[in-house]
Amino acid sequence: MDNRTEVREFLVSRRAKISPEQAGLPAGPNRRVPGLRRSEVASLAGVSVEYYSKLERGSLAGVSPSVLNAVARALQLDDAERAHLSDLARAADGSSTLTRPRPRRRTARQWSVRPSLQWALDAVTQGPAFVRNGRMDLLAANRLARAFYAEVYAQPQRPANIARHTFLDEKSHRFYPDWDIAADLCVAILRTEAGRDPHDRDLHDLVGELSTRSDEFRRRWGAHNVRHHGTGAKNFRHHIVGDLTLAYEGLEMVAEPGLTLTIYTAEPGSPSEDALRLLGSWAASQETAAHARDARTE
Incomplete structure (x- = not known):
């Protein structure tokens, strides 16, 4: 750029x-x-x-x-x-005189999840927990996050990408009841990342793809809005468990510069907590069925 x-x-x-x-x-x-x-x-x-x-x-x-x-x-x-x-x-x-230089970000193809990081994600059992980069690639996730973002993971491209799902998959308009807000936030995160790492070729490719295929993305990209995405609440409508209102916390990973660990949680005793519990049961049943299919093919 x-x-x-x-x-x-x-x-x-x-x-x-x-x-x-x-x-x-x-x-x-x-x-x-x-x-x-x-x-x-x-x-x-x-x-x-x-x-x-x-x-x-x-x-x-x-x-x-x-x-x-x-x-x-x-x-x-x-x-x-x-x-x-x-x-x-x-x-x-081109120097570090303004602020402390950021470590160079690695591409998704060069990064693999450490076993200890996956163990930490799997230890979160009450809500979706996942690791993403500034391009909105889903790089690692616990069981609930894989179930929560099942429609994102259903897309053929890897790594699974939230931005591509938001703008190129019609199902995202159901998943995000407040789709315009979600779309604005998604583009602001990508625009912020473009400023942080202007030489990220994977980000260039993603922005080019979305700009070519989505008028909604192209219009928002031209607005040059940026924002920090650390905490808040969002509304969702999941295709299995229905409506959820979830709080989120985004944590910058000291050991992995440029990556963010995000955890979604529901208010205790709320219908959203019941929905997450139901989603966990559905995810477990899906894994059991997958293991059974694998066993039959061996």
């Missing part, structure tokens, strides 16, 4: 989202651009119009952290957007 284009489109999209009133500036007549003008952002950031215009053309190489912070304040960036801007600057700079 071209860094200068990414920088330019990100800054322009953030500037367009801030109204003069939100920035404490008079709106004035005859405004030709949505949001703030370049001159207004430059004034708020305490830099010259010429310098800010250079930044917005994509020239972030060598920019100081103090200038990045000033631009972030002027554009009222949230924590995820600030981190994304720093990632873009790091990619442009």
Whole structure:
């Protein structure tokens, strides 16, 4: 992905989202651009119009952290957007002067689950637990997660990919009752990963595939929205057990930079907890049936 284009489109999209009133500036007549003008952002950031215009053309190489912070304040960036801007600057700079460098991410084809990690996942028996990368590949999972994402695993491509399922499989519209929210989140995670690792060829290929095959993805990708995805709650409609509302916690894995361990849980005593219990029973029966089929073919 071209860094200068990414920088330019990100800054322009953030500037367009801030109204003069939100920035404490008079709106004035005859405004030709949505949001703030370049001159207004430059004034708020305490830099010259010429310098800010250079930044917005994509020239972030060598920019100081103090200038990045000033631009972030002027554009009222949230924590995820600030981190994304720093990632873009790091990619442009080609050094570790802005922040501590991130270890290089390995592709899904190079990564295999350690036995101890699989044991840890299998020890989680009350909810789906899985490991994913920033491309939304499902790399490891416990029994409940495999059952929960059964329709994702049913797709022929490997590794199974949540983003591909979301945008290319009609079943995802049933699985996510709030499909637009899920789609927005999915693209924001991919866009965040693109800033962190702009040289990830597998991510380039995935974005290219989804952009070609899905208008919904292409429109969202062009919005340049990013976000951190650490905790919250989601609604699902599983094809076996029906509606669930699950809380989730996403944990960055210290031993595996770039990977996230996510655990879904249901409120104790809730219908969703009953649904997860039913899903566990269904998953166990499916495994038993599979073992029986394997035994007959031996």
